[in-house]
Amino acid sequence: MKRIFDRRDFLKLSGAAATLAATGCATPGGAKARVVVIGGGFGGATAAKYIRMWGPSIEVVLVETNADFVSCPISNLVYGGSKTMKDITYGYAGLKRYGVQVVRDTAYEVNTSSKTVRLVKGGDLKYDRLVMSPGIDFMFEEISGYADAMIAKRVLHAWKAGPETVALQKQLAEMRDGGVYILSMPLAPYRCPPGPYERVSQVANYFKKHKPRSKVILCDANPDVTSKGPLFKKAWAELYPGMIEYRGNSKAIGIDAKTNTVKLEVEDVKGDVLNVVPPHRAGNIAVKAGLITANNRWCGVDWRTMESLAVKGVHVLGDATLSAPLMPKSGSLANQHAKVCAAAIVALINGREPASDPRIVNTCYSYVSDDEVIHVASVHELDAAKKTFVPIKGAGGVSSARNTLEGKYAWAWAQNIWSDVLG
Numbered sequence: 001m002k003r004i005f006d007r008r009d010f011l012k013l014s015g016a017a018a019t020l021a022a023t024g025c026a027t028p029g030g031a032k033a034r035v036v037v038i039g040g041g042f043g044g045a046t047a048a049k050y051i052r053m054w055g056p057s058i059e060v061v062l063v064e065t066n067a068d069f070v071s072c073p074i075s076n077l078v079y080g081g082s083k084t085m086k087d088i089t090y091g092y093a094g095l096k097r098y099g100v101q102v103v104r105d106t107a108y109e110v111n112t113s114s115k116t117v118r119l120v121k122g123g124d125l126k127y128d129r130l131v132m133s134p135g136i137d138f139m140f141e142e143i144s145g146y147a148d149a150m151i152a153k154r155v156l157h158a159w160k161a162g163p164e165t166v167a168l169q170k171q172l173a174e175m176r177d178g179g180v181y182i183l184s185m186p187l188a189p190y191r192c193p194p195g196p197y198e199r200v201s202q203v204a205n206y207f208k209k210h211k212p213r214s215k216v217i218l219c220d221a222n223p224d225v226t227s228k229g230p231l232f233k234k235a236w237a238e239l240y241p242g243m244i245e246y247r248g249n250s251k252a253i254g255i256d257a258k259t260n261t262v263k264l265e266v267e268d269v270k271g272d273v274l275n276v277v278p279p280h281r282a283g284n285i286a287v288k289a290g291l292i293t294a295n296n297r298w299c300g301v302d303w304r305t306m307e308s309l310a311v312k313g314v315h316v317l318g319d320a321t322l323s324a325p326l327m328p329k330s331g332s333l334a335n336q337h338a339k340v341c342a343a344a345i346v347a348l349i350n351g352r353e354p355a356s357d358p359r360i361v362n363t364c365y366s367y368v369s370d371d372e373v374i375h376v377a378s379v380h381e382l383d384a385a386k387k388t389f390v391p392i393k394g395a396g397g398v399s400s401a402r403n404t405l406e407g408k409y410a411w412a413w414a415q416n417i418w419s420d421v422l423g
């Protein structure tokens, strides 16, 4: 028989007895308000923590598939060799200290009429407001042969940090010196605009030390490097001369696992290690819940509250959202979306108006070697008339040149954001 988890069950499960003492934030029925958060990545974990911090009497239940948080930021350094999986993997114990009830399970479906989340392992979770930050899923069907190549273990995306990061590192370690590594990227928008260029820098960094006759080919569906282009190209020319070949307008349409070939619109490229990243869309659970509003891919939101434009009472954060103008899909911004959302939810539950003038910031550091870094930063404010965030002119910018001081800032940024997200 299906089980409905109530508040008492979760308090028992989490041992968060302290939340029993909390008062206020009652729903019309008299019970305390409960927010369920799906996805414990950059957006979801931050939202869960900040709702508890700013509305301590609100009950927050976070549903996350994975046992640990594995960070995509810094994950490219695992290929370069200067960081390990241990450096980018963290548990959820910190959130429990804020009274967040962490449930290790997968949200199977959402009934937005009865305001219930069904879990894969069984049981339904009732919510007053739902926050979704499921990240992305891949449109594998856009690249013929991808599924077969995956089954044959001939292709990886490694665009979600975790087991695929370990598998790609292993394939690079096992590759012969003189081999070819191919990274294929889809048209923007994809998560982390500078991520592909940092990745090829780090793979070349590894090849330079261990397999100097090897080659990196970046097949980019976009016409040119989409972020920090001149800085990346200068770094490639000076640090890895002749090793990285950049091909713009090179969209992947197929994979032949038997011949290790990536089929591009214009030509075929053969490699030893195939790292093909398919186009993305919002995570499956957001699609299933009917939150998609744009191009069959992304979730439109009211940027003042991050509430879905499709379903009331459901808030969407991070990569799953239809990006505002010049707003990249980044961990930095998912963390900021979460704070806008947490403040709005606490206000709404307490019968107050959400703030009308949030400002948020994005910073994205990229390592081009073990210790040299370049950054891009932007600040965004809510434009009430346009009903979206717009970049503030003159705020933000890019590095003037790669440098090691920013290497220190980048590592500090990573440690700070992990601590902010996870407690």
Ligand SMILES: Cc1cc2nc3c(=O)[nH]c(=O)nc-3n(C[C@H](O)[C@H](O)[C@H](O)COP(=O)(O)OP(=O)(O)OC[C@H]3O[C@@H](n4cnc5c(N)ncnc54)[C@H](O)[C@@H]3O)c2cc1C
Pocket (backbone or CB within 6 Å): 038, 039, 040, 041, 042, 043, 044, 063, 064, 065, 066, 071, 072, 073, 074, 075, 076, 105, 106, 107, 108, 133, 134, 135, 136, 158, 159, 160, 161, 191, 192, 195, 199, 283, 284, 285, 317, 318, 319, 320, 329, 330, 331, 332, 333, 334, 363, 364, 365, 366
């Ligand atoms: C190689 C690489 C490098 C990057 N570097 C940077 C960087 O330097 N700086 C930066 O700011 N950003 C960077 N990013 C981007 C950043 O990782 C993403 O933008 C960020 O993770 C988005 O946060 P999110 O909360 O939307 O999704 P995620 O962080 O992906 O979190 C989604 C979570 O939801 C869970 N989930 C999904 N569906 C369900 C379900 N049905 N039930 C339960 N749980 C579910 C997943 O397990 C996951 O934990 C990088 C990305 C990549 C790939």
